[in-house]
Amino acid sequence: MNGLGRLIFWDFKRASWQYDVVVAAILAFIFLTPTDIFQDKPKAASIVMLPANQGFLLEPGLLDSIPTERRASTATALVQKRFKTTAVVKNVEAVFDEGSLTGYMAFTGQ
Secondary structure (H helix, E strand, O other): OHHHHHHHOOOOOOOOHHHHHHHHHHHHHHHHOOHHHOOOOOOOOOEEEOHHHOOEEEOHHHOOOOOHHHHHHHHHHHHHHHHOOOOOOOEEEEEEEOOEEEEEEEEOOO
């Protein structure tokens, strides 16, 4: 029990072999644990501003269930909320890659 208590409270002197083993175990856990275990994968931004005011790229899930005639107004609300701007989306076009929908381009017309 004494050894477990020392391990939990990290009661080892620096540069001792026990300290090095604990550090190695922590680093091994950090770098060798697969990301699937914690379901914590980085997620790209769902709305991306394109350079030179060309518009915005929205991920497909944001506008899939919205009727075509209401996509511009919905995209406007999403863009204004995300970027705290007064930009108004005039046109929304679907973006396809090899036949599958990859997102929507929202043009502001500025």
